[in-house]
Amino acid sequence: MANIIEIKNITKKFGADTAVNDVTFSVKAGEIFAFLGPNGAGKSTTIKMLTTLLSPTSGKIIVDGHDPAIEPDKVRRSFGIVFQDPSLDDELTAYENMDFHGILYDVPGDIRKVRIRQLLEFVELWDRRGSLVKEFSGGMKRRLEIARGLLHHPKVFFLDEPTLGLDPQTRNHMWNYLSDLNRLENTTIFFTTHYMEEAEQMAQRIAIIDHGKIIAIGAPAELKETTGKESLEEAFLALTGTAIRDEAEGNSANAMRMRMWHGVKR
Amino acid sequence: MFKKIYILWLRQLKRYSRSKSRIVGSLAQPLLFLFALGYGFGAVYQKAGEGSYIDFLTPGIVGMSIIFTSIFSGMEIIWDRQFGFLKEMMVAPMSRFEIMVGRTLGGATVATLQGAIVLAIAIVLGGFVPYSWPAVFPAILAMFLVAVLFCAMGTMVASLLNDMQGFQLIMNFLIMPLFFLSGALFPLQGIPKAISAIAAMNPLSYGIDAFRALLINASHYGLPVDLAVLCSVTAVFIFLGSYFFSKVQI
Numbered sequence: 001m002a003n004i005i006e007i008k009n010i011t012k013k014f015g016a017d018t019a020v021n022d023v024t025f026s027v028k029a030g031e032i033f034a035f036l037g038p039n040g041a042g043k044s045t046t047i048k049m050l051t052t053l054l055s056p057t058s059g060k061i062i063v064d065g066h067d068p069a070i071e072p073d074k075v076r077r078s079f080g081i082v083f084q085d086p087s088l089d090d091e092l093t094a095y096e097n098m099d100f101h102g103i104l105y106d107v108p109g110d111i112r113k114v115r116i117r118q119l120l121e122f123v124e125l126w127d128r129r130g131s132l133v134k135e136f137s138g139g140m141k142r143r144l145e146i147a148r149g150l151l152h153h154p155k156v157f158f159l160d161e162p163t164l165g166l167d168p169q170t171r172n173h174m175w176n177y178l179s180d181l182n183r184l185e186n187t188t189i190f191f192t193t194h195y196m197e198e199a200e201q202m203a204q205r206i207a208i209i210d211h212g213k214i215i216a217i218g219a220p221a222e223l224k225e226t227t228g229k230e231s232l233e234e235a236f237l238a239l240t241g242t243a244i245r246d247e248a249e250g251n252s253a254n255a256m257r258m259r260m261w262h263g264v265k266r
Numbered sequence: 267m268f269k270k271i272y273i274l275w276l277r278q279l280k281r282y283s284r285s286k287s288r289i290v291g292s293l294a295q296p297l298l299f300l301f302a303l304g305y306g307f308g309a310v311y312q313k314a315g316e317g318s319y320i321d322f323l324t325p326g327i328v329g330m331s332i333i334f335t336s337i338f339s340g341m342e343i344i345w346d347r348q349f350g351f352l353k354e355m356m357v358a359p360m361s362r363f364e365i366m367v368g369r370t371l372g373g374a375t376v377a378t379l380q381g382a383i384v385l386a387i388a389i390v391l392g393g394f395v396p397y398s399w400p401a402v403f404p405a406i407l408a409m410f411l412v413a414v415l416f417c418a419m420g421t422m423v424a425s426l427l428n429d430m431q432g433f434q435l436i437m438n439f440l441i442m443p444l445f446f447l448s449g450a451l452f453p454l455q456g457i458p459k460a461i462s463a464i465a466a467m468n469p470l471s472y473g474i475d476a477f478r479a480l481l482i483n484a485s486h487y488g489l490p491v492d493l494a495v496l497c498s499v500t501a502v503f504i505f506l507g508s509y510f511f512s513k514v515q516i
Contacts, residue, residue: 087350
Protein backbone atom coordinates (compact mmCIF):
# COMPACT_ATOMS: atom_id res chain seq x y z
CA MET A 1 0.00 0.00 0.00
CA ALA A 2 1.24 3.47 -0.88
CA ASN A 3 1.70 6.16 1.73
CA ILE A 4 -0.91 8.89 1.49
CA ILE A 5 0.76 11.03 4.16
CA GLU A 6 4.50 11.34 4.53
CA ILE A 7 6.13 13.55 7.11
CA LYS A 8 9.90 13.88 7.03
CA ASN A 9 11.90 15.72 9.69
CA ILE A 10 9.18 18.28 10.26
CA THR A 11 9.94 21.06 12.74
CA LYS A 12 7.65 23.97 13.63
CA LYS A 13 8.86 26.81 15.81
CA PHE A 14 6.81 29.68 17.20
CA GLY A 15 9.46 32.20 18.17
CA ALA A 16 11.66 30.42 20.71
CA ASP A 17 9.16 27.59 21.32
CA THR A 18 9.47 24.41 19.34
CA ALA A 19 5.97 22.97 18.98
CA VAL A 20 6.95 20.11 16.68
CA ASN A 21 10.50 18.86 16.77
CA ASP A 22 11.98 16.79 13.93
CA VAL A 23 8.98 14.52 13.45
CA THR A 24 9.02 11.73 10.86
CA PHE A 25 6.26 9.21 10.15
CA SER A 26 3.91 8.11 7.43
CA VAL A 27 0.33 6.93 7.04
CA LYS A 28 -0.75 4.36 4.44
CA ALA A 29 -3.66 4.94 2.11
CA GLY A 30 -6.80 3.39 3.60
CA GLU A 31 -5.41 3.25 7.11
CA ILE A 32 -7.20 4.33 10.28
CA PHE A 33 -4.50 6.15 12.17
CA ALA A 34 -4.67 7.63 15.66
CA PHE A 35 -2.40 10.50 16.62
CA LEU A 36 -2.23 10.69 20.38
CA GLY A 37 -0.49 12.85 22.91
CA PRO A 38 -1.07 14.98 26.00
CA ASN A 39 -2.31 18.58 25.69
CA GLY A 40 0.21 20.85 24.02
CA ALA A 41 2.23 17.95 22.64
CA GLY A 42 2.04 19.21 19.05
CA LYS A 43 -0.98 17.32 17.68
CA SER A 44 -2.99 20.27 16.42
CA THR A 45 0.09 22.02 15.06
CA THR A 46 0.94 18.90 13.04
CA ILE A 47 -2.61 18.70 11.70
CA LYS A 48 -2.50 22.38 10.74
CA MET A 49 0.69 21.77 8.78
CA LEU A 50 -0.87 18.76 7.04
CA THR A 51 -3.95 20.77 6.12
CA THR A 52 -2.16 23.83 4.63
CA LEU A 53 -3.05 26.18 7.50
CA LEU A 54 0.53 26.48 8.75
CA SER A 55 3.79 26.03 6.94
CA PRO A 56 6.56 24.12 8.70
CA THR A 57 9.80 25.80 9.78
CA SER A 58 11.74 22.96 8.19
CA GLY A 59 11.17 19.48 6.81
CA LYS A 60 8.94 18.05 4.13
CA ILE A 61 5.33 16.91 4.04
CA ILE A 62 3.55 15.02 1.29
CA VAL A 63 -0.22 14.58 1.34
CA ASP A 64 -1.70 12.63 -1.56
CA GLY A 65 1.43 13.23 -3.65
CA HIS A 66 1.68 16.98 -3.08
CA ASP A 67 3.52 19.24 -0.67
CA PRO A 68 1.04 21.46 1.24
CA ALA A 69 3.63 24.25 1.41
CA ILE A 70 4.17 24.25 -2.38
CA GLU A 71 0.86 23.10 -3.88
CA PRO A 72 -1.71 23.89 -1.20
CA ASP A 73 -4.61 23.95 -3.67
CA LYS A 74 -3.91 20.39 -4.84
CA VAL A 75 -3.58 19.15 -1.28
CA ARG A 76 -6.86 20.84 -0.29
CA ARG A 77 -8.66 18.79 -2.91
CA SER A 78 -7.71 15.56 -1.17
CA PHE A 79 -8.82 15.96 2.42
CA GLY A 80 -11.67 16.82 4.73
CA ILE A 81 -11.33 17.98 8.30
CA VAL A 82 -13.30 18.26 11.50
CA PHE A 83 -11.66 20.86 13.70
CA GLN A 84 -11.21 20.68 17.43
CA ASP A 85 -12.68 24.17 17.97
CA PRO A 86 -15.79 25.70 16.40
CA SER A 87 -15.70 26.72 12.74
CA LEU A 88 -19.37 27.32 11.89
CA ASP A 89 -20.92 30.56 10.67
CA ASP A 90 -23.25 31.61 13.48
CA GLU A 91 -25.22 33.97 11.25
CA LEU A 92 -26.18 31.21 8.83
CA THR A 93 -28.70 28.44 9.42
CA ALA A 94 -27.69 24.83 9.95
CA TYR A 95 -28.78 24.01 6.41
CA GLU A 96 -26.90 26.95 4.92
CA ASN A 97 -23.72 25.94 6.72
CA MET A 98 -24.05 22.46 5.20
CA ASP A 99 -24.89 23.78 1.74
CA PHE A 100 -22.01 26.27 1.81
CA HIS A 101 -19.62 23.46 2.66
CA GLY A 102 -21.04 21.21 -0.05
CA ILE A 103 -20.55 23.88 -2.70
CA LEU A 104 -17.01 24.67 -1.58
CA TYR A 105 -16.18 20.97 -1.85
CA ASP A 106 -17.84 20.48 -5.26
CA VAL A 107 -20.48 18.03 -4.04
CA PRO A 108 -23.00 17.91 -6.96
CA GLY A 109 -26.42 19.42 -6.22
CA ASP A 110 -28.55 16.27 -6.12
CA ILE A 111 -26.08 14.31 -3.98
CA ARG A 112 -25.68 17.36 -1.77
CA LYS A 113 -29.40 17.55 -1.03
CA VAL A 114 -29.67 13.86 -0.22
CA ARG A 115 -26.58 13.81 1.97
CA ILE A 116 -27.42 16.99 3.86
CA ARG A 117 -30.79 15.54 4.79
CA GLN A 118 -29.30 12.18 5.70
CA LEU A 119 -26.54 13.70 7.85
CA LEU A 120 -28.74 16.27 9.56
CA GLU A 121 -31.21 13.52 10.41
CA PHE A 122 -28.41 11.43 11.75
CA VAL A 123 -27.21 14.14 14.13
CA GLU A 124 -30.88 14.90 14.89
CA LEU A 125 -30.80 18.46 13.62
CA TRP A 126 -33.05 18.07 10.57
CA ASP A 127 -35.98 19.67 12.40
CA ARG A 128 -33.76 22.63 13.28
CA ARG A 129 -32.24 23.01 9.81
CA GLY A 130 -33.75 26.47 9.36
CA SER A 131 -32.50 27.85 12.69
CA LEU A 132 -29.51 30.14 12.89
CA VAL A 133 -26.49 28.41 14.37
CA LYS A 134 -26.12 31.11 17.01
CA GLU A 135 -29.32 29.79 18.61
CA PHE A 136 -27.80 26.33 19.03
CA SER A 137 -26.38 24.86 22.22
CA GLY A 138 -22.74 23.79 22.38
CA GLY A 139 -23.64 20.14 21.84
CA MET A 140 -25.82 20.91 18.81
CA LYS A 141 -23.05 22.98 17.24
CA ARG A 142 -20.63 20.14 17.74
CA ARG A 143 -23.03 17.70 16.08
CA LEU A 144 -23.54 20.04 13.16
CA GLU A 145 -19.80 20.37 12.82
CA ILE A 146 -19.44 16.58 12.57
CA ALA A 147 -22.29 16.33 10.06
CA ARG A 148 -20.75 19.05 7.93
CA GLY A 149 -17.34 17.36 8.02
CA LEU A 150 -18.87 14.15 6.66
CA LEU A 151 -20.68 15.86 3.77
CA HIS A 152 -18.02 15.27 1.18
CA HIS A 153 -16.03 12.09 0.77
CA PRO A 154 -12.34 12.92 0.60
CA LYS A 155 -9.33 10.62 0.31
CA VAL A 156 -8.11 11.58 3.77
CA PHE A 157 -10.17 12.58 6.76
CA PHE A 158 -8.50 14.60 9.52
CA LEU A 159 -10.46 14.61 12.75
CA ASP A 160 -9.01 16.65 15.57
CA GLU A 161 -10.65 15.38 18.76
CA PRO A 162 -13.93 14.85 16.91
CA THR A 163 -15.69 13.13 19.77
CA LEU A 164 -14.94 15.81 22.36
CA GLY A 165 -18.27 16.85 23.85
CA LEU A 166 -20.30 14.39 21.77
CA ASP A 167 -22.93 12.19 23.36
CA PRO A 168 -22.29 8.43 23.09
CA GLN A 169 -25.07 8.02 20.51
CA THR A 170 -23.59 10.51 18.07
CA ARG A 171 -20.11 9.21 18.76
CA ASN A 172 -21.24 5.73 17.88
CA HIS A 173 -23.01 6.93 14.73
CA MET A 174 -19.99 8.89 13.65
CA TRP A 175 -17.61 5.96 13.97
CA ASN A 176 -19.98 3.64 12.11
CA TYR A 177 -20.18 6.18 9.31
CA LEU A 178 -16.39 6.58 9.22
CA SER A 179 -15.78 2.81 9.27
CA ASP A 180 -18.14 2.41 6.33
CA LEU A 181 -16.35 5.14 4.41
CA ASN A 182 -13.03 3.52 5.21
CA ARG A 183 -14.25 0.12 4.06
CA LEU A 184 -16.24 1.17 0.99
CA GLU A 185 -14.19 4.08 -0.33
CA ASN A 186 -10.81 3.23 1.19
CA THR A 187 -10.80 6.62 2.98
CA THR A 188 -7.79 7.23 5.17
CA ILE A 189 -8.76 8.35 8.66
CA PHE A 190 -6.31 10.38 10.71
CA PHE A 191 -7.68 11.31 14.13
CA THR A 192 -6.67 12.57 17.52
CA THR A 193 -8.48 11.80 20.73
CA HIS A 194 -8.08 11.73 24.47
CA TYR A 195 -10.26 8.63 24.79
CA MET A 196 -7.82 5.75 24.74
CA GLU A 197 -10.54 3.10 24.34
CA GLU A 198 -11.61 4.85 21.16
CA ALA A 199 -8.08 4.79 19.76
CA GLU A 200 -7.60 1.17 20.80
CA GLN A 201 -10.89 0.12 19.22
CA MET A 202 -10.72 2.07 15.97
CA ALA A 203 -7.09 2.61 15.02
CA GLN A 204 -5.00 0.17 13.05
CA ARG A 205 -1.89 2.13 13.97
CA ILE A 206 -1.13 4.73 16.60
CA ALA A 207 1.56 7.38 16.91
CA ILE A 208 2.19 9.02 20.26
CA ILE A 209 3.67 12.49 20.28
CA ASP A 210 4.98 14.27 23.36
CA HIS A 211 6.91 17.52 23.69
CA GLY A 212 6.89 17.78 19.90
CA LYS A 213 8.55 14.39 19.33
CA ILE A 214 7.15 11.04 18.27
CA ILE A 215 7.87 8.70 21.18
CA ALA A 216 6.12 5.57 19.95
CA ILE A 217 4.44 4.30 16.81
CA GLY A 218 2.78 1.00 15.98
CA ALA A 219 -0.36 -1.11 16.23
CA PRO A 220 -2.21 -0.89 19.58
CA ALA A 221 -1.06 -4.44 20.41
CA GLU A 222 2.56 -3.54 19.71
CA LEU A 223 2.41 -0.49 21.96
CA LYS A 224 1.00 -2.59 24.77
CA GLU A 225 3.62 -5.25 24.20
CA THR A 226 6.63 -2.92 24.21
CA THR A 227 5.47 -1.23 27.41
CA GLY A 228 4.29 -4.49 28.97
CA LYS A 229 0.90 -3.03 29.86
CA GLU A 230 -2.61 -4.47 29.69
CA SER A 231 -4.43 -1.50 28.13
CA LEU A 232 -3.58 1.33 25.79
CA GLU A 233 -4.37 3.81 28.54
CA GLU A 234 -1.69 2.32 30.76
CA ALA A 235 0.75 2.11 27.86
CA PHE A 236 0.06 5.77 27.08
CA LEU A 237 0.69 6.81 30.67
CA ALA A 238 3.84 4.71 30.83
CA LEU A 239 5.15 6.47 27.73
CA THR A 240 4.11 10.05 28.49
CA GLY A 241 4.25 10.10 32.30
CA THR A 242 1.47 11.13 34.64
CA ALA A 243 2.19 14.84 34.95
CA ILE A 244 -0.72 16.99 33.80
CA ARG A 245 0.10 19.33 30.95
CA ASP A 246 -0.96 22.84 30.30
CA GLU A 247 -2.29 23.58 26.85
CA ALA A 248 0.53 26.08 26.40
CA GLU A 249 3.22 23.86 27.95
CA GLY A 250 3.92 26.60 30.47
CA ASN A 251 4.94 26.27 34.09
CA SER A 252 1.95 28.15 35.46
CA ALA A 253 1.12 28.00 39.11
CA ASN A 254 -1.84 25.84 38.28
CA ALA A 255 0.28 23.23 36.56
CA MET A 256 2.62 23.20 39.55
CA ARG A 257 -0.31 22.60 41.87
CA MET A 258 -1.53 19.80 39.67
CA ARG A 259 1.87 18.21 39.77
CA MET A 260 2.09 18.51 43.52
CA TRP A 261 -1.33 17.01 43.89
CA HIS A 262 -0.27 14.12 41.71
CA GLY A 263 2.88 13.70 43.74
CA VAL A 264 0.94 13.49 46.98
CA LYS A 265 -1.47 10.98 45.49
CA ARG A 266 1.36 8.71 44.54
CA MET B 267 -14.90 28.36 -9.47
CA PHE B 268 -17.67 30.91 -10.08
CA LYS B 269 -20.04 28.91 -7.93
CA LYS B 270 -17.64 29.16 -5.00
CA ILE B 271 -17.17 32.88 -5.47
CA TYR B 272 -20.93 33.21 -5.76
CA ILE B 273 -21.59 31.36 -2.49
CA LEU B 274 -19.00 33.51 -0.69
CA TRP B 275 -20.71 36.60 -2.10
CA LEU B 276 -24.12 35.29 -1.09
CA ARG B 277 -22.91 34.63 2.45
CA GLN B 278 -21.91 38.28 2.88
CA LEU B 279 -25.31 39.41 1.64
CA LYS B 280 -27.18 37.03 3.90
CA ARG B 281 -25.19 38.15 6.91
CA TYR B 282 -25.91 41.77 5.99
CA SER B 283 -29.63 41.34 5.44
CA ARG B 284 -29.98 39.43 8.71
CA SER B 285 -28.40 42.02 10.97
CA LYS B 286 -31.07 44.70 10.89
CA SER B 287 -29.46 46.50 13.80
CA ARG B 288 -26.23 46.77 11.84
CA ILE B 289 -28.00 48.24 8.83
CA VAL B 290 -29.74 50.87 10.95
CA GLY B 291 -26.61 51.51 12.99
CA SER B 292 -24.38 52.06 10.01
CA LEU B 293 -26.92 54.37 8.36
CA ALA B 294 -27.30 56.57 11.42
CA GLN B 295 -23.86 58.14 11.24
CA PRO B 296 -23.85 59.21 7.59
CA LEU B 297 -27.39 60.55 7.90
CA LEU B 298 -26.44 62.54 10.99
CA PHE B 299 -23.53 64.03 9.06
CA LEU B 300 -25.72 64.72 6.06
CA PHE B 301 -28.48 66.54 7.91
CA ALA B 302 -26.50 68.20 10.71
CA LEU B 303 -23.73 69.50 8.45
CA GLY B 304 -25.95 69.93 5.42
CA TYR B 305 -28.45 72.19 7.15
CA GLY B 306 -25.92 73.62 9.62
CA PHE B 307 -23.50 74.94 7.01
CA GLY B 308 -26.09 75.42 4.28
CA ALA B 309 -26.58 79.14 4.86
CA VAL B 310 -22.87 79.94 5.07
CA TYR B 311 -22.16 77.89 1.95
CA GLN B 312 -24.88 79.68 0.03
CA LYS B 313 -23.62 83.10 1.13
CA ALA B 314 -20.17 82.16 -0.18
CA GLY B 315 -21.85 81.86 -3.54
CA GLU B 316 -21.38 78.10 -3.90
CA GLY B 317 -25.03 77.05 -4.15
CA SER B 318 -26.75 74.26 -2.20
CA TYR B 319 -24.52 72.59 0.40
CA ILE B 320 -26.80 69.55 0.71
CA ASP B 321 -26.35 68.94 -3.01
CA PHE B 322 -22.59 69.27 -2.65
CA LEU B 323 -22.48 67.16 0.51
CA THR B 324 -24.66 64.23 -0.57
CA PRO B 325 -22.05 62.55 -2.83
CA GLY B 326 -19.49 63.02 -0.03
CA ILE B 327 -21.70 61.33 2.52
CA VAL B 328 -22.45 58.51 0.09
CA GLY B 329 -18.66 58.11 -0.11
CA MET B 330 -18.46 58.13 3.66
CA SER B 331 -20.94 55.30 4.12
CA ILE B 332 -19.18 53.32 1.39
CA ILE B 333 -15.69 53.67 2.84
CA PHE B 334 -16.85 52.75 6.36
CA THR B 335 -18.91 49.77 5.28
CA SER B 336 -16.35 48.42 2.85
CA ILE B 337 -13.30 48.69 5.09
CA PHE B 338 -15.27 47.00 7.88
CA SER B 339 -16.44 44.27 5.49
CA GLY B 340 -12.86 43.61 4.49
CA MET B 341 -11.87 43.53 8.14
CA GLU B 342 -14.59 41.00 8.96
CA ILE B 343 -11.92 38.42 8.22
CA ILE B 344 -10.74 39.09 11.77
CA TRP B 345 -14.17 38.07 13.10
CA ASP B 346 -14.20 35.02 10.89
CA ARG B 347 -10.84 34.11 12.30
CA GLN B 348 -11.99 34.63 15.87
CA PHE B 349 -15.13 32.55 15.36
CA GLY B 350 -13.22 29.88 13.49
CA PHE B 351 -15.08 30.14 10.20
CA LEU B 352 -11.98 31.37 8.41
CA LYS B 353 -10.43 27.92 8.89
CA GLU B 354 -13.41 26.32 7.18
CA MET B 355 -12.81 28.52 4.14
CA MET B 356 -9.04 28.23 4.20
CA VAL B 357 -8.91 24.42 4.05
CA ALA B 358 -11.57 24.17 1.34
CA PRO B 359 -10.41 23.30 -2.17
CA MET B 360 -10.18 26.86 -3.50
CA SER B 361 -7.36 29.34 -3.71
CA ARG B 362 -6.83 32.24 -1.33
CA PHE B 363 -7.43 34.49 -4.33
CA GLU B 364 -10.92 33.07 -4.88
CA ILE B 365 -11.74 33.60 -1.20
CA MET B 366 -10.50 37.16 -1.44
CA VAL B 367 -12.50 37.84 -4.63
CA GLY B 368 -15.73 36.34 -3.28
CA ARG B 369 -15.52 38.22 -0.02
CA THR B 370 -14.52 41.47 -1.69
CA LEU B 371 -17.39 41.34 -4.17
CA GLY B 372 -19.78 40.49 -1.33
CA GLY B 373 -18.52 43.28 0.91
CA ALA B 374 -18.53 45.72 -2.00
CA THR B 375 -22.12 44.84 -2.88
CA VAL B 376 -23.16 45.47 0.72
CA ALA B 377 -21.28 48.79 0.80
CA THR B 378 -22.83 49.86 -2.51
CA LEU B 379 -26.28 49.05 -1.13
CA GLN B 380 -25.54 51.18 1.93
CA GLY B 381 -24.36 54.02 -0.32
CA ALA B 382 -27.47 53.71 -2.48
CA ILE B 383 -29.72 53.79 0.60
CA VAL B 384 -28.02 56.98 1.80
CA LEU B 385 -28.50 58.48 -1.67
CA ALA B 386 -32.16 57.47 -1.70
CA ILE B 387 -32.74 59.02 1.73
CA ALA B 388 -31.01 62.21 0.62
CA ILE B 389 -33.32 62.35 -2.40
CA VAL B 390 -36.50 61.61 -0.45
CA LEU B 391 -35.85 63.50 2.79
CA GLY B 392 -33.04 65.93 1.94
CA GLY B 393 -34.48 67.22 -1.30
CA PHE B 394 -31.39 66.18 -3.24
CA VAL B 395 -32.01 66.09 -6.99
CA PRO B 396 -29.47 64.41 -9.29
CA TYR B 397 -28.73 66.62 -12.28
CA SER B 398 -29.54 63.73 -14.59
CA TRP B 399 -31.52 60.62 -13.57
CA PRO B 400 -29.91 58.29 -16.13
CA ALA B 401 -26.49 59.25 -14.69
CA VAL B 402 -27.50 57.68 -11.36
CA PHE B 403 -26.82 54.24 -12.82
CA PRO B 404 -23.16 54.89 -13.73
CA ALA B 405 -22.86 56.65 -10.36
CA ILE B 406 -23.82 53.38 -8.67
CA LEU B 407 -21.21 51.56 -10.74
CA ALA B 408 -18.63 54.11 -9.59
CA MET B 409 -19.79 53.48 -6.02
CA PHE B 410 -19.17 49.77 -6.53
CA LEU B 411 -15.67 50.46 -7.83
CA VAL B 412 -14.85 52.57 -4.76
CA ALA B 413 -16.32 49.86 -2.54
CA VAL B 414 -14.14 47.16 -4.13
CA LEU B 415 -11.08 49.35 -3.57
CA PHE B 416 -11.70 49.84 0.14
CA CYS B 417 -12.84 46.27 0.72
CA ALA B 418 -9.52 45.08 -0.66
CA MET B 419 -7.78 47.63 1.56
CA GLY B 420 -9.71 46.29 4.57
CA THR B 421 -8.70 42.73 3.68
CA MET B 422 -5.09 43.79 3.51
CA VAL B 423 -5.27 45.53 6.89
CA ALA B 424 -7.07 42.57 8.47
CA SER B 425 -4.44 40.17 7.14
CA LEU B 426 -1.79 42.13 8.98
CA LEU B 427 -3.67 42.19 12.30
CA ASN B 428 -4.27 39.26 14.61
CA ASP B 429 -7.25 40.52 16.55
CA MET B 430 -9.53 43.50 17.03
CA GLN B 431 -6.98 45.21 19.30
CA GLY B 432 -5.76 47.36 16.44
CA PHE B 433 -9.26 48.40 15.51
CA GLN B 434 -9.21 51.84 17.16
CA LEU B 435 -5.90 52.51 15.49
CA ILE B 436 -7.36 51.71 12.08
CA MET B 437 -10.39 53.85 12.80
CA ASN B 438 -8.39 56.90 13.90
CA PHE B 439 -5.35 56.66 11.68
CA LEU B 440 -6.80 55.23 8.49
CA ILE B 441 -10.55 55.61 8.05
CA MET B 442 -11.09 59.02 9.66
CA PRO B 443 -8.18 60.75 7.85
CA LEU B 444 -9.22 59.16 4.55
CA PHE B 445 -12.72 60.53 5.04
CA PHE B 446 -11.92 64.01 6.38
CA LEU B 447 -9.10 64.68 3.90
CA SER B 448 -11.01 63.64 0.82
CA GLY B 449 -13.11 66.62 -0.15
CA ALA B 450 -16.20 64.81 1.11
CA LEU B 451 -17.15 67.78 3.27
CA PHE B 452 -15.52 70.74 1.51
CA PRO B 453 -14.64 71.76 -2.04
CA LEU B 454 -11.03 71.09 -3.05
CA GLN B 455 -10.72 74.44 -4.80
CA GLY B 456 -8.85 77.17 -2.97
CA ILE B 457 -7.77 75.11 0.05
CA PRO B 458 -4.20 75.26 1.47
CA LYS B 459 -1.63 73.54 -0.75
CA ALA B 460 -0.69 70.94 1.89
CA ILE B 461 -4.29 69.73 2.30
CA SER B 462 -4.82 69.79 -1.43
CA ALA B 463 -1.70 67.66 -1.90
CA ILE B 464 -2.84 65.16 0.74
CA ALA B 465 -6.29 64.98 -0.86
CA ALA B 466 -4.67 64.31 -4.22
CA MET B 467 -2.98 61.23 -2.73
CA ASN B 468 -6.21 59.96 -1.20
CA PRO B 469 -8.11 57.53 -3.43
CA LEU B 470 -11.41 58.46 -1.75
CA SER B 471 -11.04 62.02 -3.16
CA TYR B 472 -11.27 60.62 -6.68
CA GLY B 473 -14.18 58.40 -5.71
CA ILE B 474 -16.22 61.25 -4.31
CA ASP B 475 -15.17 63.47 -7.20
CA ALA B 476 -16.51 60.84 -9.60
CA PHE B 477 -19.81 60.70 -7.66
CA ARG B 478 -20.07 64.50 -7.92
CA ALA B 479 -19.31 64.40 -11.64
CA LEU B 480 -22.14 61.92 -12.17
CA LEU B 481 -24.65 63.21 -9.61
CA ILE B 482 -24.29 67.02 -9.63
CA ASN B 483 -22.22 67.53 -12.76
CA ALA B 484 -19.35 69.20 -10.89
CA SER B 485 -15.85 67.80 -10.74
CA HIS B 486 -12.45 68.86 -9.50
CA TYR B 487 -10.16 66.36 -11.23
CA GLY B 488 -12.45 65.45 -14.12
CA LEU B 489 -14.28 62.13 -14.52
CA PRO B 490 -11.70 60.42 -16.79
CA VAL B 491 -8.91 61.14 -14.28
CA ASP B 492 -11.13 59.95 -11.42
CA LEU B 493 -11.90 56.66 -13.12
CA ALA B 494 -8.32 56.06 -14.24
CA VAL B 495 -7.01 56.63 -10.70
CA LEU B 496 -9.75 54.53 -9.11
CA CYS B 497 -9.23 51.60 -11.47
CA SER B 498 -5.48 51.52 -11.04
CA VAL B 499 -5.56 51.95 -7.25
CA THR B 500 -8.23 49.23 -7.02
CA ALA B 501 -6.03 46.87 -9.03
CA VAL B 502 -3.09 47.63 -6.72
CA PHE B 503 -5.13 46.96 -3.58
CA ILE B 504 -6.63 43.76 -4.94
CA PHE B 505 -3.09 42.60 -5.61
CA LEU B 506 -1.83 43.70 -2.16
CA GLY B 507 -4.91 42.35 -0.39
CA SER B 508 -4.61 38.92 -1.96
CA TYR B 509 -0.87 38.88 -1.41
CA PHE B 510 -1.13 39.60 2.32
CA PHE B 511 -4.18 37.38 2.68
CA SER B 512 -2.30 34.49 1.09
CA LYS B 513 0.34 34.87 3.80
CA VAL B 514 -2.18 34.49 6.63
CA GLN B 515 -1.53 31.49 8.85
CA ILE B 516 -3.88 30.29 11.52
